[in-house]
Amino acid sequence: xxxxxxxxxxxxxxxxxxxxALSMCVVNRATTVVNFGHGDLVMAGAFVVYLFVVLAGLPFxxxxxxxxxLLFILGVLIELGLIERIKAGPHIGFALMCIAxxxxxxGIARAVWGREVLPMPTVFNLPPVFLGELVxxxxxxxxxxxxxxLLIAFxxxxxxxxxxxxxxxxxxxxxxxxxxxxxxxxxxxxxxxxGAALGAVGGxxxxxxxxxxxxxxxxxxxxxxxxxxxxxxxxFGGAVVGGLVLGVAEQLVGGYVSTKLIDITAYLVIIxxxxxxxxxxxxxxxxxxx
Amino acid sequence: xxxxxxxxxxAAIPLVANPYTQFMxxxxxxxxxxAVGFNLVxxxxxxxAFANTALFGIGAYTGAMLMAHAGWPFWLVIVPAGxxxxxxGFLASVTALRGIRVYYLAIVTLAFGELLRWSYxxxxxxxxxxxxxxxxxxxxxxxxxxxxxxxxxxxxxxVTVLVKALHNLLRSKIGRAIVAxxxxxxxxxxxxxxxxxxxxxxFVLSGFVVGIAGSLFAVLIGRVIPESFGLIELILHFAMxxxxxxxxxxxxxxxxxxxxxxxxxxxxFPGMYEMFFGGLLIVFxxxxxRGLAALAAxxxxxxxxxxxxxx
Numbered sequence: 001x002x003x004x005x006x007x008x009x010x011x012x013x014x015x016x017x018x019x020x021a022l023s024m025c026v027v028n029r030a031t032t033v034v035n036f037g038h039g040d041l042v043m044a045g046a047f048v049v050y051l052f053v054v055l056a057g058l059p060f061x062x063x064x065x066x067x068x069x070l071l072f073i074l075g076v077l078i079e080l081g082l083i084e085r086i087k088a089g090p091h092i093g094f095a096l097m098c099i100a101x102x103x104x105x106x107g108i109a110r111a112v113w114g115r116e117v118l119p120m121p122t123v124f125n126l127p128p129v130f131l132g133e134l135v136x137x138x139x140x141x142x143x144x145x146x147x148x149x150l151l152i153a154f155x156x157x158x159x160x161x162x163x164x165x166x167x168x169x170x171x172x173x174x175x176x177x178x179x180x181x182x183x184x185x186x187x188x189x190x191x192x193x194x195g196a197a198l199g200a201v202g203g204x205x206x207x208x209x210x211x212x213x214x215x216x217x218x219x220x221x222x223x224x225x226x227x228x229x230x231x232x233x234x235x236f237g238g239a240v241v242g243g244l245v246l247g248v249a250e251q252l253v254g255g256y257v258s259t260k261l262i263d264i265t266a267y268l269v270i271i272x273x274x275x276x277x278x279x280x281x282x283x284x285x286x287x288x289x290x
Numbered sequence: 291x292x293x294x295x296x297x298x299x300x301a302a303i304p305l306v307a308n309p310y311t312q313f314m315x316x317x318x319x320x321x322x323x324x325a326v327g328f329n330l331v332x333x334x335x336x337x338x339a340f341a342n343t344a345l346f347g348i349g350a351y352t353g354a355m356l357m358a359h360a361g362w363p364f365w366l367v368i369v370p371a372g373x374x375x376x377x378x379g380f381l382a383s384v385t386a387l388r389g390i391r392v393y394y395l396a397i398v399t400l401a402f403g404e405l406l407r408w409s410y411x412x413x414x415x416x417x418x419x420x421x422x423x424x425x426x427x428x429x430x431x432x433x434x435x436x437x438x439x440x441x442x443x444x445x446x447x448x449v450t451v452l453v454k455a456l457h458n459l460l461r462s463k464i465g466r467a468i469v470a471x472x473x474x475x476x477x478x479x480x481x482x483x484x485x486x487x488x489x490x491x492x493f494v495l496s497g498f499v500v501g502i503a504g505s506l507f508a509v510l511i512g513r514v515i516p517e518s519f520g521l522i523e524l525i526l527h528f529a530m531x532x533x534x535x536x537x538x539x540x541x542x543x544x545x546x547x548x549x550x551x552x553x554x555x556x557x558x559f560p561g562m563y564e565m566f567f568g569g570l571l572i573v574f575x576x577x578x579x580r581g582l583a584a585l586a587a588x589x590x591x592x593x594x595x596x597x598x599x600x601x
Contacts, residue, residue, distance in 0.1 A: 034393040034397075036396075082572065082575075082576070085576060086575055086576065086579070089579055090336065091392070092336060093575055095393070095396065096338075096528065096532060096571060096575060099525070099568075099571070100568045100569075100572045100575065101568065101572065102568070103564045103568030103571075104564065104565050104568035104569055106561075106564050107561040107563065107568060108561060109561070110560045110561030110564065111559070111560060111561030111562065112561075113561075114560055215521075218521050221400075222401065222404065225397045225400070225401075226401075229397065233394070260412055263408060264405055264408050267405045268401075268405070270397060270400075270401040271385075271398060271401050271402065274385050274388075274397070278385075278388060278389065278394070
């Protein structure tokens with residue numbers, strides 16, 4: 001029973017990791033850039049929601065929509081204003097650029113926030129649900145519902161719509177896509193926007209259930225990487241499964257071994273997976289034989 | 291011989307510096323080692339890595355723990371600190387032998403660095419936890435290093451020796467292999483150079499230099515705390531290498547000298563530090579991606595380096 005309860009709360013946490021990992025995957029697949037600033041976009045999503053709810057007094061749902069829209073625009077601006085402009089340089093430049101804007105976002109958050117850790121007022125004042133002896137909090141239910149709907153929408157859009165086919169074409173070959181008349185630049189911008197917006201949803205969902213601080217981004221970045229690594233890089237389904245597995249694994253480790261280890265589960269997952277099975281559970285081969 | 295003109299000229303600094311500026315100059319010397327060590331991986335090898343603060347930290351903790359717990363004198367802990375850094379560099383990069391490259395290797399180094407920082411915080415008995423570990427008074431072969439000037443001369447000698455060693459290394463077979471891997475790994479491998487092993491070797495050498503920098507840092511600051519080796523510190527390392535010049539030895543020195551004193555100005559303004567260094571990275575990436583070293587080489591052709599493209 002204890003294990004089941006742990007797994008259940010792990011799944012709620014894991015759903016958020018899954019969303020973060022999926023949003024990182026979107027940017028990675030579409031533009032081949034691994035976004036090392038993505039955690040800070042998630043943090044920014046949570047931060048903007050906090051600002052709207054607490055300072056502007058808007059209702060949570062309206063703030064959430066505004067935050068996601070703002071982050072979409074920010075994602076597009078980052079791609080067109082920063083990433084696109086260093087296309088000609090070495091690939092290490094992309095990564096450094098992502099790190100740099102991540103730090104800028106973190107700095108802005110810290111400047112506005114100060115040094116405190118801020119709790120967000122509870123948003124969903126619903127009673128928990130009891131399933132036999134298991135307790136499911138209302139927050140967890142909202143997270144499951146939101147992530148579930150988003151995932152279904154995303155996979156339908158990507159695999160079943162014509163816009164999705166354009167995205168798939170881009171992921172397979174940029175040059176080929178350009179040859180059949182796809183505006184590669186515009187799509188890169190849109191995919192960055194989608195990635196940032198999906199990440200922001202993760203931030204929005206996590207804001208009511210956790211303490212907010214500017215360092216949140218770094219931990220989300222590592223959790224997202226761990227989920228992606230576990231699922232196999234570049235695999236959307238793998239990222240989702242990886243996120244859920246990571247969430248459950250953290251709770252089990254915390255419940256049965258030591259709560260101190262919750263923080264480092266993600267690091268250990270990354271190191272072990274890349275050392276033992278670099279392709280993850282569902283990934284394409286990433287290790288090159290040279 | 292031209293190489294030694296700079297440290298010779300620098301030897302006159304204590305004549306004009308007050309204790310505070312002397313402290314800053316000493317800190318610059320520490321960061322010169324940090325930047326040139328990091329540059330070996332980031333610039334010469336062309337491999338993104340996040341483990342540099344971890345290597346710096348393990349050097350600092352090794353030095354501090356040997357001095358505080360085992361009572362070793364300062365001069366005896368310098369090499370062990372470097373070896374500890376080298377071992378950490380090995381562990382951070384060993385998956386390269388399994389074919390892990392580029393971003394994936396970078397992610398491993400990120401996880402490894404955070405793992406090490408976690409162990410500083412939770413290894414209270416050895417590291418003092420979040421409160422940190424006080425470093426006993428250092429002496430160098432009987433000479434008490436209790437003034438900034440005394441530390442300056444010892445640091446200057448160590449830094450000069452190590453930078454010269456790196457300078458020679460870059461012109462050796464090893465250095466050429468490392469630069470060749472950056473430019474085209476497949477072509478390098480076709481010359482029967484085991485690229486995976488050279489990648490690990492670059493991390494090990496970088497860890498050695500940065501680990502020694504850590505032990506100097508511990509003696510200079512007098513206390514090692516986990517906070518000093520976190521993500522806040524990492525952006526400073528990145529900025530030093532990029533502002534100085536990716537892949538340029540002289541650039542690493544320039545970057546360290548240019549940026550070491552800046553964090554002091556941001557003390558009272560939370561967030562300024564991250565915004566400034568993040569913004570600085572963005573500006574340099576957009577405008578001057580080859581860093582200050584490229585500008586310097588354009589104006590003074592004598593500063594050109596053989597394995598560095600200023601373009």
